[in-house]
Amino acid sequence: MRYLLILLLAFVPKLNIDTQLDYCVEQATQTAASIPAAQPNLPRNVLNSKATWNYVGYKDWTSGFWPGTLWYVYEYTKDPKWKAKADSFSQELTPLAYQKAIDHDLGFQMYCSFGNGYRLTGNPEYKKILLATADTLATLFNPEVGTILSWPRPVPNMEWPQHNTIMDNMINLELLFWASKNGGSKRLYDIAVSHATTTMKNHFRPDYTSYHVVVYDRETGKKIKGVTHQGYADNSMWARGQSWAIYGYTMVYRETKDPTFLDFAQKVSDVYLGRLPKDLIPYWDFNAPDIPNAPRDASAAAITASALLELSTLMKDKTKAATYRTRAEQMLETLSSSQYQSRNVNSAFLLHSTGHKPNNSEVDASINYADYYYIEALLRLKKVRVGKRVQAPL
Template structure:
């Protein structure tokens, strides 16, 4: 294996042979697992699968108000995209419509992007149903009500949360993903104000949410009247100074998407910086521990969900960077991550009906630790589809 040192001292495995992952086999595996899940779903809410805890075989279900509610319908839309089977389209539509009230009710938090863009956003891309478009535009307007122009970011939790100094303004790293809804809406009838909000949020977060080494805080608390940064803290990571794995993956995905939407090279450069520090510190199997500085490593829980989010983001980032060596490095790392996630150690297979094992939701709360979680499955499936498209010479956002 030949190693090349790029600017900044990053060692890249420039000429390593890409993994020979059989993408269709893994996609068909997901179809099989989802088929089993569908067969056991309740007929009435709560009927959206959220997690399967370690040692259990049954899904725990949620209602549409849960922040993860968009991932199951989004998964169904991706299965429809792969199979072209109308039964998956019908189920995706049915479960998406459970979330429709979110579009126009008062925002309970920032997660409406996760909820509505993963569900109705994928549905619109695949069907061009005008009703979906109107729901997405209404959802973007609802999300925009949380934007504070004095701070320049969207309020994540409009309520009292421990250590957030309510009623001051809090913004969490996860919020970067919800900007995609605003970017989309700004180009589809929602107006430039939504674009400006998204750019402001990304730029303000870039300025305040990261340490000098480009690792991220989970949360930044701002003075809601002056916009002054009060503090950077964690909520789901190990400590305020550590790199919470999924938070860093949200940053990688979020800044890659922000560059795609703005074409501002500042965001592309930043996406690479937050990516490189993550890649440099990964364990040998490329699946991170739930926090990169957890004190009980190597016995700490892993987080397959962070790996799935990162793999999907890296596939897109590999198509955006100009340096061919770096692009190849990102693509290869993504494929290696997917190959590892597709192994017997990480796939659920006969253990339960999910796609993946060994994700960690909220370790400090002892919640969803070493579990199967719906967003891990969603981003794993998304990454597989993106890889299939790239191998076919298509853009990652194309339709199969």
């Protein structure tokens, strides 16, 4: 503890936020100029040793991150050309609001895109689309289990047709909370709270590390097993999964003001922070057997940095809050270094993210959600430094 206090006192923020945001604008400008006219035209990744983006269509789970990134660029620059681009790419996702839910990722897809758009413009058409999306997402809720079904289809090791819930699903609850306050049913709020509570009970080990997936009996709600899908092993701490938990429970506390969720957000944060390497960028899985040669996951670092900045503003314990803010700033400093920024390698913001290592997919790559949470974290830090809320109410 004494060493930690000395470290915190010695830390002087060195990051010039506007310089990093200007860098993001430059990179986004290059990406926007290279996008094909025909669909699929949503940038998803630049693979290791490559220089060009791979593109996906609106049904891909990552489809909301590029338009969301554009909304953040618009928020920073106030340049209407970015508003127009963000709107154009967001509109491509509109069918998701009205068709049958194919998985839980509607929050990622629609709240990152239309949610940011509505926050920045107040466009009533965006609100209509978001409310419809929330109702579509709610169709995946199983009241016997108490959570939203993540994959309504056969996935290996999920014992389909039993009910599966993945940690990533925590992020989609923000859409439900928003909708319940903006004309949607109170049931949407209740679903979000039920999902967070049930996940808190069943998704975590005694040390507060998380399973990636929990499989439930769809008729009784009984927990069948906790497993991984993208992590190293069923009993390992998959880095991005833990970062989803940190971000998710911070957001749930913001929306509910229930201190149980605030306490839990701290617990899942502390176990993550306690196991990080010196540069604060996690290996793709904290239990990967080939550490220190295992791939890193810059996306998990960006997600966690963004979450910790908000968490630091929600706490009464100012010493603990300062710890979280300092760690978040240190993570952003590392991500903003030549080791992690893409710069001349490609037009993404960041290098060294890992998507699905067991499937050998997007290993040590540039990935759109890493960029999204990186620019989000920079904008949040800019607000924190001047005493503003990181998330204005929609």
